[in-house]
Amino acid sequence: xxxxxxxxxxxxxLAWGGGGGPLLACGFMVCFAVIxxxxxxxDPTLLSPVAAGVTWVGLAVASLLSLERMFERxxxxxxxxxxxxxxxxxxxxxxVKALCQWLANxxxxxxxxxxxxxxxxxxxxxxGLMMLTALxxxxxxxxxxxxxxxxxxxxxxxxxxxxxxxxxxxxxxxVFGAGILARKGLEQPIGSAVxxxxxxxxxxxxxxxxxxxxxxxxxxx
Amino acid sequence: xxxxxxxxxxxxxxxxxxxxxxxxxxxxxxxxxxxxGGNGAGKTSLLRAIAGFIRPDGGQIDFVxxxxxxxxxxxxxxxxxxxxxxxxxxxxxxxxxxxxxxxxYLGGNESQMAKAIEGFxxxxxxxxETRRLSAGQRRRLSLARLVSAPRPLWLLDEPLAPLDSVxxxxxxxxxxxxxxxxxxxxxxxxxxxxxxxxxxxxxxxA
Numbered sequence: 001x002x003x004x005x006x007x008x009x010x011x012x013x014l015a016w017g018g019g020g021g022p023l024l025a026c027g028f029m030v031c032f033a034v035i036x037x038x039x040x041x042x043d044p045t046l047l048s049p050v051a052a053g054v055t056w057v058g059l060a061v062a063s064l065l066s067l068e069r070m071f072e073r074x075x076x077x078x079x080x081x082x083x084x085x086x087x088x089x090x091x092x093x094x095x096v097k098a099l100c101q102w103l104a105n106x107x108x109x110x111x112x113x114x115x116x117x118x119x120x121x122x123x124x125x126x127x128g129l130m131m132l133t134a135l136x137x138x139x140x141x142x143x144x145x146x147x148x149x150x151x152x153x154x155x156x157x158x159x160x161x162x163x164x165x166x167x168x169x170x171x172x173x174x175v176f177g178a179g180i181l182a183r184k185g186l187e188q189p190i191g192s193a194v195x196x197x198x199x200x201x202x203x204x205x206x207x208x209x210x211x212x213x214x215x216x217x218x219x220x221x
Numbered sequence: 222x223x224x225x226x227x228x229x230x231x232x233x234x235x236x237x238x239x240x241x242x243x244x245x246x247x248x249x250x251x252x253x254x255x256x257x258g259g260n261g262a263g264k265t266s267l268l269r270a271i272a273g274f275i276r277p278d279g280g281q282i283d284f285v286x287x288x289x290x291x292x293x294x295x296x297x298x299x300x301x302x303x304x305x306x307x308x309x310x311x312x313x314x315x316x317x318x319x320x321x322x323x324x325x326y327l328g329g330n331e332s333q334m335a336k337a338i339e340g341f342x343x344x345x346x347x348x349x350e351t352r353r354l355s356a357g358q359r360r361r362l363s364l365a366r367l368v369s370a371p372r373p374l375w376l377l378d379e380p381l382a383p384l385d386s387v388x389x390x391x392x393x394x395x396x397x398x399x400x401x402x403x404x405x406x407x408x409x410x411x412x413x414x415x416x417x418x419x420x421x422x423x424x425x426x427a
Contacts, residue, residue, distance in 0.1 A: 088326075220274045
């Protein structure tokens with residue numbers, strides 16, 4: 001328990017601190033939202049139908065930015081060896097790292113959603129729902145992202161590889177997350193889309209630590 | 222905890238190359254083994270195989286306590302330290318942050334950490350970011366990790382290489398203290414250790 005707490009504290013401080021942290025992702029997200037109206041024109045009738053979808057694409061891409069540093073640096077500097085010889089199983093290490101990635105990236109990104117939604121002309125009534133779904137989706141992004149980062153370990157220039165592995169896996173939460181808002185806009189029941197998003201997150205919660213730990217052990221040998 | 226290590230019939234290869242074949246090595250409590258061998262003979266690979274990072278082609282690595290064979294993964298998580306070329310120090314964190322994390326994560330406590338800080342005279346370095354430390358200072362910090370979280374089996378990969386002559390002697394004293402307390406050391410070395418150790422040669426000199 002003491003070991004788990006100290007691991008969590010360290011990973012959270014590394015995720016918040018080194019190499020940009022939440023500012024990088026949030027800055028990217030805001031730039032993304034500002035560029036889009038400049039590219040397609042600031043006409044609300046044009047922007048507001050796609051606002052939800054574009055926000056989710058932005059969240060997915062912004063979540064990619066700091067994945068490379070999740071495991072790659074720990075492998076390069078030898079800290080993964082130390083983590084592997086501690087009392088926490090590698091599955092637990094992956095889970096802790098993914099949670100810290102979520103707290104340092106997914107949560108701050110969800111907080112930028114109201115700003116982005118307003119810039120893109122999203123209906124004000126849906127902003128709260130959008131933040132909540134972004135929080136849940138962000139957890140899914142962090143978990144699948146951790147899996148992708150673990151799979152790309154040891155490859156030269158792994159960052160690009162991670163994006164190629166992970167982006168297809170980000171499609172389901174983008175579809176379900178944007179779907180929730182689309183249904184809300186049409187005043188249809190959103191239960192099924194919420195359930196699918198939750199199912200994706202739970203699935204990732206189970207798969208990512210197991211598969212990620214296996215990939216890390218492979219990279220360490 | 223672990224009081225003996227028995228390696229029997231061990232074969233390890235990297236890619237297509239067979240590093241060693243049918244290797245036997247027994248280490249008992251209080252004993253130090255100096256692994257020697259040419260570059261690429263497999264010293265590091267043997268240490269990493271014992272630590273569980275490399276899966277051997279064949280043979281057995283048994284961790285023994287009171288003549289009972291322990292579950293290997295469990296024994297590794299609680300009973301061994303590996304000190305390799307990579308020291309696992311984050312450049313932007315201070316020496317104190319890194320040491321206290323490693324100490325707590327690996328099962329040490331405050332008083333053991335204080336003892337390690339004193340033993341390696343780290344007090345003036347604790348507030349420095351680890352990227353500001355010299356290679357020798359980093360190695361002292363890494364050796365302090367081993368003392369701060371007591372575990373019986375130390376696997377050391379050229380532990381003294383970056384240290385100056387004074388610190389080689391002092392690090393050697395710490396290792397002897399570890400042996401005197403019933404610990405075990407397997408150290409891959411090119412230069413002899415500053416205390417008596419059983420030599421074990423992996424060959425590999427051309």
